[in-house]
Amino acid sequence: MANINENTRYLRLGVNIDHVATIRNARGCAHPDPVRAAHMAVKAGADGITAHLREDRRHISDRDIERLNSEISTPLNLEMAATEEMLAIALEHVPHASCLVPERRQELTTEGGLDVAGASPGLASVVDRLRSAGIRVSLFIDPDAIQIKAAQAIGADIVELHTGAYCEVALEGDAKKTATELDRIAEAAQQAAAGNLEVHAGHGLTFDTVSPVAALPQIVELNIGHFLIGEAIFGGLDSSIRRMRSLMDKARTAASGVQSA
Ligand code: PXP
Numbered sequence: 001m002a003n004i005n006e007n008t009r010y011l012r013l014g015v016n017i018d019h020v021a022t023i024r025n026a027r028g029c030a031h032p033d034p035v036r037a038a039h040m041a042v043k044a045g046a047d048g049i050t051a052h053l054r055e056d057r058r059h060i061s062d063r064d065i066e067r068l069n070s071e072i073s074t075p076l077n078l079e080m081a082a083t084e085e086m087l088a089i090a091l092e093h094v095p096h097a098s099c100l101v102p103e104r105r106q107e108l109t110t111e112g113g114l115d116v117a118g119a120s121p122g123l124a125s126v127v128d129r130l131r132s133a134g135i136r137v138s139l140f141i142d143p144d145a146i147q148i149k150a151a152q153a154i155g156a157d158i159v160e161l162h163t164g165a166y167c168e169v170a171l172e173g174d175a176k177k178t179a180t181e182l183d184r185i186a187e188a189a190q191q192a193a194a195g196n197l198e199v200h201a202g203h204g205l206t207f208d209t210v211s212p213v214a215a216l217p218q219i220v221e222l223n224i225g226h227f228l229i230g231e232a233i234f235g236g237l238d239s240s241i242r243r244m245r246s247l248m249d250k251a252r253t254a255a256s257g258v259q260s261a
Helices: 018-027 034-044 062-071 084-093 121-132 145-153 164-172 175-194 210-214 226-235 237-260
Strands: 012-016 048-052 076-080 097-100 136-141 158-162 198-202 219-224
Touching (some): 012 198, 012 226, 018 034, 018 048, 062 076, 097 121, 136 145, 145 158, 158 175, 158 219, 175 198
Parallel strands (some): 076 097, 136 158, 158 198
């Protein structure tokens, strides 16, 4: 049996509601409201709400963060770049956690992990200041040994492993590359947990790709957004979240059965 602690048995689902705001902003009005979506997500089984306040405010707004933090009682995970502007906002609202991500203006989404190993001392200072305010700090990194060591060295509480590369090859149907990418995630999860980092994962996960990641015992939280919001167009938000929750639970239960057998 793998060396895992008690809390690895339950896998949390963080629902990222950014793209509800993307649709709202397409018309510059108040509908659909991401805070209403967050309430629905919690009812459907989300254990946390994730929102990315980008420098260009292309989806989530400052007011959304203020409302999510005051109106939602489930933990808020604020995704943000490690800038002074975002740090000030995090310190004002004190969310449950901040996930530091790289951010480039031209990108469609967060394309790669944070280069913690190559980062300036400024990153460590942001981590320190967030932690001193009682905010749990997560670093969004590629599943890479050097990045995990660097995350440990600067005192992060959590690493969130980028699952984008795995999802891309899995959805292309390339079995060999999919196995390689999954192995990278599994090894990174083991290394991070052995180094006392809490392990999360996310990016690009869908009904078809979530199970092998959910089965990894060291991972305690998945953050999923775009697919859930897209799928809600066809079957409703409640149904898309409940189905994802159920796939995660099934994969986790099946994997723990294999481990204890
Ligand atoms: N985790 C992080 C750190 C992210 O930046 C994102 C995208 O905002 C996600 C998870 C969710 O990715 P997706 O929207 O593709 O499910």
